[in-house]
Amino acid sequence: MGSVKMGRSVHGYVLRAGSEGLVNVHTALVDMYLKCGYIRIGRLIFDGMRQRTTVSWNSMIYGYVRSGYAEEAMVIFERMLDEGVEPTDVTIMGAAHACADLGDLDRGVFVHKLSDKLKLGGNVSVMNSLISMYFKCKRVDLAVNIFEKLRGKTLVSWNAMILGFAQNGRVNDALNYFYEMLSQNFRPDTFTMVSVIPALAELLVTRLAKWIHGYCIRSCLDNDIFVMTALVDMYAKCWEIHTARKLFNRMNDRHVTT
Structure with a gap:
């Protein structure tokens, strides 16, 4: 929930109940403060622990x-x-x-x-x-x-490859792995599309832009704010600014990147 106020209440209860010596309770408190963004407090609790488990270190x-x-x-x-x-x-x-x-x-x-x-x-x-x-x-x-x-490759494995190639400027390799992923019956998710769409944008080929847009529609990903933002950016880079504006106008939600 990210509620540090509620977390502090639980922490107070732990102190009153005399449970602060339990390593699992301490570890849970460390994890809670870190997830709420209170790094310094989490570290203070961690450093004060007499015993630590592997989970404590991992947290x-x-x-x-x-x-x-x-x-x-x-x-x-x-x-x-x-x-x-x-x-x-x-x-x-x-x-x-x-x-x-x-x-x-x-x-x-x-x-x-x-x-x-x-x-x-x-x-x-x-x-x-x-x-x-x-x-x-x-x-x-x-x-x-x-x-x-x-x-036993998973969708995450394929996504890592597609994004990795795209980030290293190897656009054609990113697309080839995307096609190979499809041929092996993996269904792309939002992360896949926001990795492959920017790669396509670098090619500046309108035909491919329309193809990936159609694929997003068929995959029911055309209502996802991240996918739609990537499509808007792709069309704009392909000089299809009117299409980009139409997609922008149709979006129910927009964030600052959009």
Whole structure:
């Protein structure tokens, strides 16, 4: 709910009830404050804990990542390793996300090697995180290598590839993976479309713009504010400004990007 006022009331109850010594209760309070954006309070509680579980460490790592403090997340991750706490798949995903935000390839490779040591190569979610990390670190080759070896690919896996290629200026590769995804009967979601539509916009081909617009309509995604905003931007870049304006006028909701 993001209600720190209610969370503080619960925290007060914990103190009055004498439950503050319970590690799971402390961990839940850390997680609550971090999700409400109160990073400093969450960190104070974390630092004051006599005992910590892996979940406690993971909560801090993800809390920092979500709040845009990737370097602090890596400091916590490295401190966790120094204290001999064994990481889990959640830890690796959080650390990979932090490395991606920092564009830190060296530490990203370390996180990848650690995942191999923990035998997480078959964990699709972990591999998806590593794929995204390598793309953000501009190592497209390493991302492709993981994807090609990955068994049990999910929609998230395909989305990571499409977005990664688009962000690295490889528009044709992004489209080829989109077509391949469709051929394997994966149904695109909002995230897929807001990744592939900007890639199409870079080609400035009106025929393709109309095709992807039609696909959005057939997939019932034409009422999604993010998809519609991407379509407006695409038509404008293809010099179809009147079509862009028509879509804009038809939108029930608009945000500042629209």
